Amino acid sequence: MSLPYAYARTEADDTVDVTMTVNGSEVTLSLPARITLSDALRDHLGLTGTHVGCEHGICGMCTILVDGQASRACLLFAVQLEGAEITTVEGLGRQDDLHPLQESFSKHHALQCGFCTPGFLMSSYDLLTHEPDVATEDLPEELSGVLCRCTGYRNIIDAVDEVAHAHRDGLPGPGNCAQRTLVGRTPSGAGPAAAAEVATAAVPGHHPDEIALPTGEPTITVDVTSQLESAPTEVAQVFGDIRLLARCLPGAELTDELGDDWYRGRARIALGPVRLSFDGMAQVLEQRDDRLVLRAQGKDTGGGSAQAEIVMSATPAGTGVSLHAEARVFLTGRVASFGRSLAGDVSRRMFEDFARGMDRAAAGAEPDVGAKPPGAVAILVGALSDRARARLRSLRQRSRDRTTRRDRRRTPSRDER
Amino acid sequence: MNQPWKPAPFAYVRPGTTEDALTELARDGAKVLAGGQSLVPVLAMRLGRPSMLVDINAVPELRQISRSNGHLGVGATVRQRQVQYDDAAAAVPLLRLALPWVGHREIRSRGTVCGSIAHADPSAELPAVASCLDATMVVAGAEGVREIPAAEFFTGAMSTVILPEELLTEVRFPVAEEGDGFGFGEIARRHGDFALAGAAVRVRTTSAGSRARISCFGISDHPVTRDVTEQLRSALDATGTDPDESDLRRALADHADGIADDVVDTGGDAHASAAYRRQLIAGLVSRQVARAYLKSLRPHREGKP
Ligand SMILES: Cc1cc2nc3c(=O)[nH]c(=O)nc-3n(C[C@H](O)[C@H](O)[C@H](O)COP(=O)(O)OP(=O)(O)OC[C@H]3O[C@@H](n4cnc5c(N)ncnc54)[C@H](O)[C@@H]3O)c2cc1C
Ligand code: FES
Ligand code: FES
Numbered sequence: 001m002s003l004p005y006a007y008a009r010t011e012a013d014d015t016v017d018v019t020m021t022v023n024g025s026e027v028t029l030s031l032p033a034r035i036t037l038s039d040a041l042r043d044h045l046g047l048t049g050t051h052v053g054c055e056h057g058i059c060g061m062c063t064i065l066v067d068g069q070a071s072r073a074c075l076l077f078a079v080q081l082e083g084a085e086i087t088t089v090e091g092l093g094r095q096d097d098l099h100p101l102q103e104s105f106s107k108h109h110a111l112q113c114g115f116c117t118p119g120f121l122m123s124s125y126d127l128l129t130h131e132p133d134v135a136t137e138d139l140p141e142e143l144s145g146v147l148c149r150c151t152g153y154r155n156i157i158d159a160v161d162e163v164a165h166a167h168r169d170g171l172p173g174p175g176n177c178a179q180r181t182l183v184g185r186t187p188s189g190a191g192p193a194a195a196a197e198v199a200t201a202a203v204p205g206h207h208p209d210e211i212a213l214p215t216g217e218p219t220i221t222v223d224v225t226s227q228l229e230s231a232p233t234e235v236a237q238v239f240g241d242i243r244l245l246a247r248c249l250p251g252a253e254l255t256d257e258l259g260d261d262w263y264r265g266r267a268r269i270a271l272g273p274v275r276l277s278f279d280g281m282a283q284v285l286e287q288r289d290d291r292l293v294l295r296a297q298g299k300d301t302g303g304g305s306a307q308a309e310i311v312m313s314a315t316p317a318g319t320g321v322s323l324h325a326e327a328r329v330f331l332t333g334r335v336a337s338f339g340r341s342l343a344g345d346v347s348r349r350m351f352e353d354f355a356r357g358m359d360r361a362a363a364g365a366e367p368d369v370g371a372k373p374p375g376a377v378a379i380l381v382g383a384l385s386d387r388a389r390a391r392l393r394s395l396r397q398r399s400r401d402r403t404t405r406r407d408r409r410r411t412p413s414r415d416e417r
Numbered sequence: 418m419n420q421p422w423k424p425a426p427f428a429y430v431r432p433g434t435t436e437d438a439l440t441e442l443a444r445d446g447a448k449v450l451a452g453g454q455s456l457v458p459v460l461a462m463r464l465g466r467p468s469m470l471v472d473i474n475a476v477p478e479l480r481q482i483s484r485s486n487g488h489l490g491v492g493a494t495v496r497q498r499q500v501q502y503d504d505a506a507a508a509v510p511l512l513r514l515a516l517p518w519v520g521h522r523e524i525r526s527r528g529t530v531c532g533s534i535a536h537a538d539p540s541a542e543l544p545a546v547a548s549c550l551d552a553t554m555v556v557a558g559a560e561g562v563r564e565i566p567a568a569e570f571f572t573g574a575m576s577t578v579i580l581p582e583e584l585l586t587e588v589r590f591p592v593a594e595e596g597d598g599f600g601f602g603e604i605a606r607r608h609g610d611f612a613l614a615g616a617a618v619r620v621r622t623t624s625a626g627s628r629a630r631i632s633c634f635g636i637s638d639h640p641v642t643r644d645v646t647e648q649l650r651s652a653l654d655a656t657g658t659d660p661d662e663s664d665l666r667r668a669l670a671d672h673a674d675g676i677a678d679d680v681v682d683t684g685g686d687a688h689a690s691a692a693y694r695r696q697l698i699a700g701l702v703s704r705q706v707a708r709a710y711l712k713s714l715r716p717h718r719e720g721k722p
Binding site: 066123 | 423424426430450457498521
C-alpha cells in the first residue's frame with residue numbers, strides 16, 4: 001500500500017482528507033479519523049454492498065480487498081487508506097455480467113438471506129487469486145474467516161470449489177472497476193462536520209472535468225422514437241434551452257448552471273413504495289438544432305448511483321418531427337437491484353412523457369407533462385412562459401455559436417487530472 | 418452529532434520516521450497503531466480510549482524483513498501474511514508453522530508480527546514462537562534502543578516491558594540450523610479462534626544428542642517455556658533413536674502429564690477448565706515433540722519446516 005509521507009495529523013475534532021481508489025475510481029473524502037472504512041464506504045459513498053455485522057473483526061461481513069488482499073473494512077480507519085486501492089463487492093461484477101464467483105454462488109444456491117454473500121465473495125476472490133490450486137478439503141478452513149448465519153456453508157463451498165476448478169490458471173479480475181466520478185454524499189442526520197464530500201464534485205459551483213461512463217454493457221439501454229407535432233424549428237428552440245428541456249422531464253429540476261455546459265439538478269422518481277431522488281450533474285457534449293448529446297450522473301440518497309449518456313435527435317417527419325432518444329444507463333446500488341426490465345420500462349415511459357412535454361414546450365406552452373411526481377416540477381411550472389420564450393430566442397443564438405466548438409472535449413488522461 | 422461511529426474521538430498522526438513516531442509517542446495518551454487487528458476492536462468496544470493514535474505504517478524502515486548474523490529481522494509493520502509467504506522468512510520454519518493459526522487470511526493481511534508480540538495476548542501464537550526461539554525484541558525509546566530477550570519480555574496478560582512511549586521496531590528470530598526440527602499445534606474451538614491451548618516446539622539434534630524446548634500458550638497469562646530435553650531422552654531410551662512417530666508419541670506421553678502439570682497455571686475460564694487444558698497440553702506436547710524430533714533427523718533444508 002502506498003502511503004504518503006510524514007506528517008499527516010488530525011486533531012480529534014477535525015476532519016481529514018483521504019484520497020483512495022474505490023472500484024477503479026479515485027475519490028477524496030473528508031472524514032473524522034474515527035470513521036471506519038466500512039462506514040465510509042456505506043455512508044459516504046453509498047456502497048452498501050459491504051455489510052456490517054459485528055464491527056470488531058469476527059464475522060467477516062465487511063470483507064473487502066485492500067490492494068488486492070482481503071481485509072476487514074471495520075478494522076481499518078478510512079484515514080489509513082490514503083493512496084490505497086479498494087475493491088468492494090460492487091466492483092466484482094456487473095448485474096449483466098457477473099463475476100464467475102457470483103454466477104457460481106447463484107447456481108449453487110449459495111446465498112440464502114445474502115447477508116454474508118459479499119464477505120464470502122471477496123474472501124474467496126482473494127483465496128482463489130492467491131491460491132488457485134487450493135484443494136477442496138481445505139476450503140472450509142480457508143473460508144472460515146466469514147460466518148454465515150443461515151449456515152449455508154455446504155453450498156458456499158461447492159460454489160467456490162467449482163470456480164476454483166474452472167480457473168486453475170487464473171481467476172478473472174473484478175469486472176466492474178472503471179474510472180468514473182463518485183459523488184460523495186452526506187449521511188442523513190449527520191452534522192456538518194460529518195459531511196463527506198468528493199473534493200470537486202460536491203462544492204457548489206464546481207463540476208468535475210468529465211463524467212466518465214463505466215466500460216462494458218450498460219444496465220439499461222433505451223431506444224425510443226416518438227412522433228411530435230411540433231415543427232423542426234420549434235423543436236430546435238427546445239434543444240437550445242437546457243432549462244426548458246429539463247422541465248419536459250417529469251420530476252426533473254435544474255438547480256444550478258455551472259458554466260461550460262455543466263448543470264446541476266435533481267430528478268425524482270416515484271414507483272409505488274419506491275421513491276428515488278437523484279442529485280447530480282449533467283454535461284452537454286453536443287447541442288445542435290437537431291441533435292443533443294449529454295452525460296449525466298446522479299446519486300440516489302438511498303445509496304444508488306446512475307450514470308447515463310443520452311443522445312437525442314430530431315428528424316423532420318411530415319409536418320412534425322420524429323424524436324429519437326437513445327440512452328445508455330449504468331446503475332449501481334439500490335437502484336440497480338430494481339430489476340433491469342422494470343428499470344428499463346420506467347425509463348422508456350419517462351422518455352415518452354418527456355417527448356410529450358417537448359411537444360408542448362415546442363408549441364410555446366408550459367411542458368405540462370403527465371404523471372407529475374411530487375414537488376419538483378410544480379415549483380417550476382409557475383415560471384412565466386413569456387419570459388421563457390424571450391430567453392429561448394437569445395439562448396438559441398448562443399447555442400448556434402456553440403455548435404462550432406464541439407468535439408473538443410475528449411476524455412483527459414489520468415495524468416492530466 | 419448523531420453518528421454511528423464506535424470509537425471515542427482520537428487524534429490521528431502518521432509520522433514518516435521512527436524518530437518522529439517516538440516524539441509523538443512521548444505525548445500523553447498516545448498509542449501505536451500497527452495492523453489494528455487487536456487495537457481497533459478494543460477501540461470499537463470503547464475498552465480503550467487513547468487520545469491519539471500514532472499510525473506507524475508510513476515509516477519505511479519499519480517495513481523491512483532483513484537477514485543478518487543468523488537472525489531474521491521482522492520490522493514493526495511487516496504483515497503476518499507477508500511473512501507467511503516470504504522467501505527470507507522461510508529461514509524461520511517455526512514462524513511458517515505457526516502463522517496459519519493466527520486468525521484468518523483477512524486478519525493476517527493487516528496484522529503484524531510485531532503487533533501480535535507487543536499486544537501479548539496470552540492465547541496468541543506468535544509470542545510463544547518468540548519465546549520458544551528466544552527471539553530478541555528491539556525496542557526504541559527516547560533514550561535509545563534496548564534489545565530484550567524473550568525470556569524477559571512478557572510480563573503478564575497483554576503486558577510486556579515496552580513502555581508507553583517506546584516502540585517495538587523489530588523482532589529478531591534466530592534462523593534454523595542444521596539439526597533443527599520444529600513442531601507447532603493448538604486446539605481452538607474453531608479455526609482462526611484464539612487457542613484454548615497450544616505448543617511450539619524446537620528440537621535440536623547434534624552429534625552430542627538432542628535438546629528439546631517447548632513454549633506453551635493459552636494456559637497461563639504469558640507463554641510458558643520449558644526445557645524438556647530430559648523427557649525426550651528418556652522417551653528415546655524406550656524407543657531407540659530412530660523411532661516411528663506414533664511409538665515416540667506414546668513414549669513421550671508417559672512424561673506429558675508431568676509437563677502439563679508444570680506449565681498450566683491458569684485456573685480455567687468459561688471456555689475450558691484447567692484440567693481440560695492440562696489434557697490438551699499433554700497431547701499437544703507429546704505429538705509435537707515427536708514430530709520435531711523426527712524432523713531434526715532429516716537433512717536441513719531451508720523453508721521446509
Ligand atoms: C477475528 C480475529 C481473530 C484473531 N485471531 C487471532 C489468533 O488466533 N491468534 C492471534 O495471535 N491473534 C489473533 N488476532 C489478533 C491479530 O493477530 C492481530 O494482528 C495481532 O494480535 C495484533 O497485531 P496488529 O499489528 O494488528 O496490532 P495493533 O492492533 O495495531 O496493535 C495491538 C497493540 O499492540 C500495540 N503495538 C502494536 N505494534 C506495536 C509496536 N511496534 N510497538 C509498540 N506497541 C505496538 C498497539 O498499541 C496495541 O496496543 C485476531 C484478530 C481478529 C480480529
Ligand atoms: S463487521 Fe467487520 S468483521 Fe464483522
Ligand atoms: S446467507 Fe444468510 S448469513 Fe449467509
